[in-house]
Amino acid sequence: MKDQRKGIQTFGKAVKTPAFVGSLIIAGIFLIFGTIWNSTFSKYVNITYDWIVANLGWSFILGATAFLIVAIYLMISPLGEIKLGDDDENPAYSTPAWFAMLFSAGMGIGLLFWGVSEPVSHFMTPPVGDAETAGAVHTAMQYSFFHWGLHPWAIYAVVAAALAYFSYRKNLPMLLSSTLEPLLGRDNLFGFWGNTVNIIGVISTLFGISTSLGLGVMQIGGGFEILFGIPNNTGLWLIIIVVITGLAIISTTSGIDKGIKWLSQGNLGVAGLLMLFVLVLGPTLFILELFTHSTGSYIQNFFNMSLGMDAAGEHAEDWYDGWTIFYWAWWIAWAPFVGSFIARVSRGRTIRSFTVGVLLVPTAVSMVWFSIFGGAGLFNQFLGDGGIYNAMLNQDGTIDEAKGFFAMLEMFPFSEVLIVIAMISLTIFFITSSDSGTYVIGMFTSRGNENPPLGLRIIWGLIEGGFAAVLLMAGGLAALQTASIIGGFPFMIIMFIMIYCLIWSLRKEVRDGSLPQERARIYAALEDLREEKKIRKGIIQEQNPNNKDQ
Template sequence: MKGTTPVFMISVCLAVIFILWGAIAPSHLESVSSNIQQFLQTRFGWFYLISASTFLLFTIYLAFSKYGNIKLGKDDDEPEYSTFSWFAMLFSAGMGIGLVFWGIAEPISHFYVPPFGDAQTPEAAENALRFAFFHWGLHPWGIYALIALALAYFKFRKNAPGTISATFYPLLGKHVNGPIGKTIDLIAVFATVFGVATSLGLGAIQINGGFSYLNNNIPNNFNVQMIIIIGVTILFMLSAISGLGRGIKWLSNINILLAILLMLFFLILGPTTFLLNLFTTTIGSYVEYLPKMSFRLAPFSDENSEWIQGWTIFYWAWWIAWSPFVGTFIARVSKGRTIRELIMGVLAVPTIFCALWFAIFGGTGIHVEMFGNGGIWEAMEHGNNTEIALFATLSHLPLSTIASVLSIVLISTFFITSADSATFVIGMQTTNGMLNPPLLIKIVWGIIQASAAAVLLWSGGLTALQTASIVSAFPFVIILIFMMFSLHKGLKQEGPTYPKKRKVF
């Protein structure tokens, strides 16, 4: 097969072994992975928290440092995509399905099972939104910005291969082409496969939940979810055939427009003034408590500690597992932008959008529970069926059926975009950084991704998806730490650059 490399062959073989393991012995897979997850969460939660905050602080430092004007490409390169398309693509790849899945479910869950204090109080409602902002705000995008920046800098400015291992050249030199470099790339591939499989599984669960909520004759079970995965896999392969400039770009633009349309639906037909007041209040609370939340582990309370492990540590692991995929994709579409432009764009715009999203969606759900007829938490079966939260909330608004159909379409397009982008990225990582991987290789990875998502659902549903993210992310944290040092060393060797002075007429 054209473009195959040792990394491709080894990673495909290992992925197939994992899929066969899950298909033949799902209970054994669940048991082993759960034990590893429990060990990592309890023993290394501090490591995830410190690492994520360090990555965020490092990217902010670079944005305001003397290196901020360095262009990710040659000095005369211009951005390949418009600013709107750029934001749309990085946003669709970076959050996508997760926002729709957790937009209401997470704040409602925190409202009834808070990180501390009493449940179902105004304080619990404020904390619920603040922690949702925290989990989807600056920290995940700081992780994405770090890896995107390293990849774009070495690929487009230094003409290195577009692989994770290539970013280690300042530290490893020629050894990036040996066993160490291949191991780095293999770890990145597996983090990507399981990180994306988690989101694909969430998408299948929520699409199934939406259909079941709209039609009682459609069961909410693995068989229906498997049909959804197969159907969407066919669609994203058709998108992959059309390439980055067509399929992913246009789907990303559609995604962002549908997301804005759905958000406006909630804002206008929901408790508008309450939602805007809640957004403003929670933004201030998020900024005020950000340092404390960033390092909170609750060592004196087992109950609070379990909450942090189940939410914050899971999210940090999920974002880290996603980072080679999202970072590679952002790097690929960011050629011609400066370091400062990439960091500020990646940190600021998606963070504000995510905050608005949770304030509007989560705020509507909390308003229904506190001042309306309630019933969302019961429909979720006290947190066990989180995929129902969106549709249960919509039932309290006008035109709920139309909005539910729109939501299912949005989840499906996010599903297609994420899977399509992931096949593109894993194709790059397993073909020594080819900017346009062969179609057959993308199809192979598309099938593997879909199979991994199906196996994880089969072996344990949502819990198995979360476990896969946490386990696959751990070794990649170490890679990100050394990548940070390597990028800084590479920037120091180049030195700062300054924009050319424009003539004033």
């Protein structure tokens, strides 16, 4: 079968593709309108957010749950034996390197930004029950597990599995349009509908990445305010964006096997040491007990949380809108980017091992992360002086979530050193997220070239920084949340079509008998067991002719 995955190799040809031109025009309109008419832009951002949440919020709840069901099906069904590549291929990256890149691209900035702020916010304003109580402590951690657990990684896993399957097993370009090949046909991957799907993927990726980068910038700014007293405002954010976007562009010149890989592995080690420090010197017993209890609560209430909505006004006002719906939209908006990057580094793994790695291991690590950092914050808020929430409060009564993580670190010895380390980790996560994003958008706009031209990556790196800057100027966290929801909804529709095409193709492969030899041996063994069962049943009936039910 001819390999169609080379894509466009030169910058000059790439910038002439419909996917690049269409994406650049839409991105340019967004940047120009958001910069010149910022107040009007901010107004319509808020209107859009309110309308989508009020009228389409339920679709994100159902969609995320459906994607989790599909991911579990891929993991436990016979389809899991199929490789994301040729039958005799080995994984392209070692397991430690693979996990490191999953986290750096998938959730690095978010874990640092929300690791303390989210549990403390849920404690002060829980979705159900009374605030600032022992029950609120458990509820806070339970919902933190929920928002950062199986659902988001299932969204990533579904998109990544589809991209890796159609690219590495079917020899198609690593494009979103390739995942719809059963419907579009190979000859129409770059036709109108194929280009439309890829453009939607680019814009969704830009919104998703800009949300993450914006959160990172806000938190780095919070660190500067705590350490040096520099106001954490728009001016500081723009300076940080310019500097770190420049570093990300430098990183992208070194390639995925050097820059992203080395930074990801090193940063995972730094984050792990920081986590160990807080566990050992913090309220260790409280953290361990909270992890155990919250894990049980997460499992016990899993289905209620998965389909939870506030139709009758039972819960805290706008709680689901500001948390669960925002998160699900954010993960979906990130899915083209993170899914493509995970697919890019997952060649050679079976669908089962891939899904286990993407779904279960990161979920467990995220739960440990929130238990340690969020647990330390909750201990201080509930049993200590409650200084973390006060540190997050602005003078006007609004909440600055970016300060929560640093406020928790101030509880420990050498707090200034710890804050500097956390800021460095955030910066690296920013660089790897931006760097990974430029690769993915570069692939989408160069017809699936897995090593897109450097000039193309630089252009998209600059645009990513511009998107983050415009959204921060338009309203900070609220604008970032809106960007995720705007980017997430259209891609969620594409995801459902993508799932249909993936399952159809996998089942066709099973029907055609083109499974790995290991799978064939399993089928033969099952047939032998069935035959043996029939023989034993016949012997029993011969021995007991009057007892047919035995």
